Structure formats: structure tokens, C-alpha cells
Amino acid sequence: MVGLLYFSSLFSKWICLPILAELFIPEKALPKGKEFKSRIELAIELLGRINHYINKKVIVIADGLYAKAKLVKFCIEHHITFISRLRQDAGLYQKALPTPHRGRPRKYGARLPKLNDMAADKKGFKKYTLQLYGEPHQLQIKSFEALWKPASMVIKVLMVYFDKAKAATYFFSTDLSLSDTQIIEWLAARFSIETLFSDLKEHLGMTDWQCRVEKSVVRSVPLTCVATSLLMLWSYQQNQRKQFGLWTKYAWYTNKASPSVHDMLQQLKAECLSKTIFDALPPNGIDKRNYHQIELFLRVAA
Numbered sequence: 001m002v003g004l005l006y007f008s009s010l011f012s013k014w015i016c017l018p019i020l021a022e023l024f025i026p027e028k029a030l031p032k033g034k035e036f037k038s039r040i041e042l043a044i045e046l047l048g049r050i051n052h053y054i055n056k057k058v059i060v061i062a063d064g065l066y067a068k069a070k071l072v073k074f075c076i077e078h079h080i081t082f083i084s085r086l087r088q089d090a091g092l093y094q095k096a097l098p099t100p101h102r103g104r105p106r107k108y109g110a111r112l113p114k115l116n117d118m119a120a121d122k123k124g125f126k127k128y129t130l131q132l133y134g135e136p137h138q139l140q141i142k143s144f145e146a147l148w149k150p151a152s153m154v155i156k157v158l159m160v161y162f163d164k165a166k167a168a169t170y171f172f173s174t175d176l177s178l179s180d181t182q183i184i185e186w187l188a189a190r191f192s193i194e195t196l197f198s199d200l201k202e203h204l205g206m207t208d209w210q211c212r213v214e215k216s217v218v219r220s221v222p223l224t225c226v227a228t229s230l231l232m233l234w235s236y237q238q239n240q241r242k243q244f245g246l247w248t249k250y251a252w253y254t255n256k257a258s259p260s261v262h263d264m265l266q267q268l269k270a271e272c273l274s275k276t277i278f279d280a281l282p283p284n285g286i287d288k289r290n291y292h293q294i295e296l297f298l299r300v301a302a
Contacts, residue, residue: 002046003193005061005186013134013258014189016196017232018225020046023218031214040066044074051078059083059175061190067172069150076153076174083183086157086170088115092146095154108147119159119168128181132188138163141180148172158183196228199261204228228261235264238271 003016022045027036037045043066051058060075064085075082094109112118125140140161148155151174158171158180173183200206204227209220239259259267 002050003196005189005192014192015232015236016192017229018196018200019229020050021222021225022046023221040068040071043071047071047074047078047080051080057081059186061186063190067150072151072174076151081173081175081178083173083175083178083186084171086115086172088170090115090170091149092157093149095145095147108149112146115157115159115168115170119161119170125159125161126180128184130181130184130188132185133191139184141184143180145176156183160184200224200228203261203265204231231264231268232261235259235267238267 002018002020004019005014005016022042024039024042025034025036030036043062047058047060057079059081060083062071062082062084064087067082067084067086072082074080092112092115094112096106096109119142122140125142128139128141129136130139131137142159144157145154146157147153153174154176156173156176156178158173159168160171161168171183171187204224206221206224209217209224211217211220
């Protein structure tokens with residue numbers, strides 16, 4: 001699934017809108033005669049479509065599972081920025097220095113030490129306080145440029161200590177111009193995709209489809225994603241207008257600052273009930289003083 005990350009100034013949080021999806025089918029489950037496509041191949045197809053239709057700079061923020069040579073090279077060839085985790089045993093090299101000798105010039109310089117060994121040297125780390133996952137975090141970041149064979153190019157490598165963590169975490173970006181803090185903030189924004197996966201399964205019917213025909217099974221995932229994006233867009237649009245509360249503040253959760261997908265579904269149900277009842281009544285059939293109270297009642301009923 002490909003999601004569009006959008007920062008909502010209304011609730012000061014990152015939101016993931018699913019815009020494109022394909023159903024991955026394991027090779028053992030494929031019917032005879034069907035071509036198997038790996039997750040990497042499906043990701044390349046989806047990115048190819050997006051890059052063709054969207055006239056904007058595309059930035060891919062992916063889990064470490066997708067930091068594979070084939071996908072990274074595709075992004076580089078199509079001028080797509082790729083940001084992801086980097087394995088601690090990644091083979092990194094210095095840039096090759098020009099030599100006066102004849103023959104083919106060297107592509108790679110000396111191999112760099114292992115990332116764990118480099119991170120153990122605390123010199124050169126800079127301290128930052130960043131707003132990640134909705135709360136402030138203390139980070140120590142050290143970055144450098146290196147040649148990485150899977151990408152066949154120079155990448156920006158980040159070694160990061162989060163809060164009081166004893167071990168460093170490693171990331172990379174194919175765009176060398178991005179700042180260290182921008183890369184980390186975008187990586188943290190990717191967590192909204194994981195939240196969306198949970199919502200799709202728990203609240204939005206991803207696992208409840210009752211399909212037996214092949215095309216119906218394949219289409220169930222993108223249809224659920226489209227419906228989810230429409231629901232989220234409608235809900236945020238409604239909240240910008242003068243509407244009654246989007247979520248209920250419970251005694252055990254009074255500091256809630258943004259709606260969940262469950263809240264959005266309840267809002268949609270209440271709106272549908274409201275439209276059904278009020279549209280059936282004659283004009284001016286309800287006193288304005290009671291209108292708001294009835295809406296609140298319908299919301300509870302939803």
C-alpha cells in the first residue's frame with residue numbers, strides 16, 4: 001500500500017491517506033499460470049504509477065524491509081528520494097580518490113568500519129530536541145556521506161541515539177541535501193502508516209470482506225483504502241466548519257487532541273442519522289433551541 005503523508009495543522013499531527021494499493025499474494029497461494037510478484041516488484045509498479053500521474057516531487061519513506069537494491073535503484077533512476085533504515089552491517093565505502101595510473105578508475109575507495117564501531121565513538125554527535133510521535137524527544141545525531149553498493153551512489157548516513165537508548169539506530173537518504181532533522185521527522189511521520197494498517201483491520205473492514213471470486217478479492221483492498229481516504233477527508237472538512245464535537249472526552253482521557261478513525265466513523269453515522277431524520281421533517285418543524293440537543297442525542301445513538 002502507498003500512503004500520502006500530510007501534516008494537519010488543525011490537529012498538529014501527521015495523517016496518512018491511502019491512495020494506492022495492491023494485494024500481495026504469496027507464491028504458494030497463486031493459481032496456476034499466474035505470475036508471482038514480490039513485495040519489491042509491487043512497490044516498484046505502484047511508485048511507477050504515482051510518479052507518472054503526480055506532477056510533484058515524490059519522497060519514499062519505507063520500512064527497512066524495502067531497502068533493497070532493486071527498489072533503491074529504481075527511485076534513483078526516476079529522481080525519487082528514498083529514505084529508510086540501514087542495516088548495521090551495511091557495506092559502506094569512501095569515495096575513490098583519483099589515481100595517476102592508467103586504466104579504469106576505481107569506483108569505490110577504502111571500506112569504512114562497521115556502523116556499530118563508528119557509533120561507539122561519541123565525537124561529532126549533535127544534540128537535538130525534536131517533536132516526534134506527538135511528544136518531544138532528545139536525540140543525538142551524527143551524519144556522513146558514503147558509497148553504498150546496493151545504491152551504486154553516495155548516500156547520506158545517519159547514526160541516531162534516541163533519548164537514553166544505549167544502541168544507535170541507522171538510517172539513510174539518497175537526497176544529500178536534506179537536513180538531519182528533516183530526515184528524522186519524516187521517518188517518525190511514517191508511523192502514521194502503521195496506525196492506518198491497524199485501523200484498516202480493526203475498524204474499516206479490511207479483514208471482514210466475504211469474497212470468493214478472484215477479482216473481488218483483489219479489489220477489496222484498494223476499495224477499502226479509497227473509502228478510508230474519503231472518510232478522513234470528509235471528517236477533516238466537516239471539522240473545519242461549525243460542527244458539534246468530533247469526539248467525546250472521557251474522564252480517563254481528557255487530554256485527547258485529535259480524532260481517531262473510530263471517532264470519524266461515529267461522526268459519519270451521526271451525520272447520516274441526522275440527515276435522515278431532519279430531511280423527513282417539515283421546514284421549521286423543530287425549534288432552534290432544541291436542534292443542537294437532538295444532534296447530540298443522535299450522536300450518542302450512532
